[in-house]
Amino acid sequence: MTTIQTQLQAVRDRIHAACLAAGRPQNSVHLLAVSKTFGPDAVQAAFAAGQTAFGENYIQEAVQKITELRHLPLQWHCIGPIQSNKTRLVAEHFDWVHTVDRLKIAQRLSEQRPSSLPPLQVCLQVNIDGGSTKSGVAPVDALALARAVAPLPGLHLRGLMCIPEPAADFVAACTVFKSARALFDALNAEGLGLDTLSMGMSADLEAAITSGSTMVRVGSAIFGGRHYPQ
Ligand SMILES: *Cc1c(COP(=O)(O)O)cnc(C)c1O
Numbered sequence: 329m330t331t332i333q334t335q336l337q338a339v340r341d342r343i344h345a346a347c348l349a350a351g352r353p354q355n356s357v358h359l360l361a362v363s364k365t366f367g368p369d370a371v372q373a374a375f376a377a378g379q380t381a382f383g384e385n386y387i388q389e390a391v392q393k394i395t396e397l398r399h400l401p402l403q404w405h406c407i408g409p410i411q412s413n414k415t416r417l418v419a420e421h422f423d424w425v426h427t428v429d430r431l432k433i434a435q436r437l438s439e440q441r442p443s444s445l446p447p448l449q450v451c452l453q454v455n456i457d458g459g460s461t462k463s464g465v466a467p468v469d470a471l472a473l474a475r476a477v478a479p480l481p482g483l484h485l486r487g488l489m490c491i492p493e494p495a496a497d498f499v500a501a502c503t504v505f506k507s508a509r510a511l512f513d514a515l516n517a518e519g520l521g522l523d524t525l526s527m528g529m530s531a532d533l534e535a536a537i538t539s540g541s542t543m544v545r546v547g548s549a550i551f552g553g554r555h556y557p558q
Pocket residue numbers: 362364385407408491529530531545546547548549
């Protein structure tokens with residue numbers, strides 16, 4: 329087996345164990361493989377091991393990869409910040425977006441989604457721990473944003489996403505993730521019909537799963553350490 333195959337299996341085992349420990353069905357958590365900074369060959373190696381959903385942060389880099397690999401039945405998720413001038417590329421190339429945090433971006437994505445494609449699947453990014461420099465809608469504003477995004481014709485609102493600051497320990501991580509789960513449940517109590525809570529990465533996927541994540545976004549544990557271009 330290649331390194332990527334071995335590491336992918338190890339991540340699946342971690343997800344399985346975390347589901348078991350939390351008393352959750354193991355198919356209740358989806359794995360998004362975060363392939364940012366890695367080339368098409370790494371994506372192909374993961375695909376050969378059965379992985380079909382991939383996450384990318386940098387739009388330009390992603391579009392190149394998506395185009396090069398269009399012969400494969402892959403699902404592409406945008407998990408990076410989106411500037412207004414990049415919405416068209418996102419609308420035309422991705423299947424999912426996890427990082428919608430304001431109505432203007434949602435409206436542009438909806439308008440620019442080609443009618444030949446299914447609606448773009450959308451999660452609202454929530455600034456769950458209130459980091460001042462971070463993107464994400466404030467938790468108190470999430471319901472209003474969800475109500476405004478849900479009816480947009482080019483989008484299908486699926487859920488919430490968060491990227492908390494690294495926590496001191498497992499219990500502290502769970503506290504933050506559980507507040508995201510509570511917000512997700514509160515929006516569903518208002519009839520939003522969300523089915524996706526995107527949280528948990530290489531370092532904290534167990535805490536996220538224990539707290540009710542339905543999708544973990546895992547990069548380095550599958551593909552190894554990243555080297556960022558200068
Ligand atoms: C890079 C990234 C990940 C993956 O992080 P790892 O620690 O490598 O698993 C997940 N989510 C987002 C938004 C990211 O930018």
